Amino acid sequence: MRAALYTRTASVSQRPTDVHDQPAACRVFAERENIEIVAAFDDAGVSGDFSNSRPGFLSLMQAAKTGAFDVVICEGLVRLSRSQADIIDIFESLRVLGVSVIALADGRVDGMQVCEKGAPNTPRLKAMLRKAMTERQGDEASPSAPDSEAE
Helix, strand or coil: CEEEEEEEECCCCCCCCHHHHHHHHHHHHHHHCCCEEEEEEEEECCCCCCHHHCHHHHHHHHHHHCCCCCEEEECCHHHHCCCHHHHHHHHHHHHHCCCEEEECCCEEECHHHHHHHCHHHCHHHHHHHHHHHHHHHHHHHCCCCCCCCCC
C-alpha cells in the first residue's frame, strides 16, 4: 500500500513542535503497518477552514487524481479541513479516486465516521436533524405509532 502524508497547522507559531510531530507520528504509524510512504504534503501556518486555498492540500488532491497513492494518512480529520461540509466533499472525492483515509485519531475512516464527525456540526444538517427528531416525536405520540411497551 502506498501512502501520502498530509499535515497542517493553523499557524507556524501554534506550537513549534506540531509541524514536526504530525509527520513523525504518521511515519511511525506507516512503518508499524508496513505502509510505504510515497509522498508528503504540508500546509504549515494555513487555516483549515478553506481547502481550496491550501497549496499542500491542492497538491495532495492533484496527486490523488494521478493514482500516486492508495491512502492518505493524517493526524485527524480536522487536519484535512475544519469545515465539516468540506470534510464530506474531500472524503467523497478521495473515495471516488480509490484513495482511503487513515486518521491517527480516528483509524481507517469510512463514510459513517465522516458523517458522525462532520455532518452533525453543519448548521443545515443540524436543522434537518431537529426537524426529523420533532417529526419522530410527533409520530411516537400519534395513536397509529407502534407501542414500544407492547413489544
